[in-house]
Amino acid sequence: MTGPAKSQITAASKAVKLFSVSSYITGIFLLLLMITWGIRRLPFLGYELWAMGPGGFITFEQYGLEGEGLPEVGFSLTTAILVVHGWLYVLYLFADFRVWTLMRWSFFRFLFIALGGVVPLLSFYTEARYAKMAKAEIAQAQERA
Known part of the structure; x- marks a missing residue:
């Protein structure tokens, strides 16, 4: 049997909301990560997204072998996006x-x-498909309750 137990309906609804929000935010940061990684690693680009450096608020700095030539001040937004993701x-x-355990999938x-x-x-x-599926199963559980 799938779907939440009667006693877990409220917790399941909250878990689906958290899942939806985290899916979008994680997905956006993964796209940012892929873009900045591409800017750094593609041979014809080779730049690092840099913040608060000598070039300004946000700039592209030449990325040498293993980070040679990067500014001494500021920080790498590329690395920050990686860590945040x-x-x-x-x-x-x-x-x-949380959704998986409550929905018993x-x-x-x-x-x-x-x-x-x-x-x-x-x-x-996954957010579009499984959040919709979870909401439908929660609605069914509420009807049974």
Whole structure:
């Protein structure tokens, strides 16, 4: 049987809301990460997104081998986006786990949803599909209650 237990309907609704929000935010940061990674790694670009450096508020700084030539002041927005996405992915996994346990879904579904935080654009798909599915199952559980 899938869907939340009668005593877990409220918790499941809150978990789905957290999952929806974390899906969008994690997905957006994953796209930002892919863009900044591409700007850094593609041979014809090779730039780092830099904040508060000598060039201004936000600039592109030439990225040499292993970061040679980067300014001494300011910080790398590319690295900051990477770190923020990592922590948001932890939140996304927590929300995925919470929905998965409350909805009593299969382990394969948990793993597929978890991929949404590391495969670009997949979090938007998983949010649209599984949040809708969870809301329908919650509505059915409310009718049974």
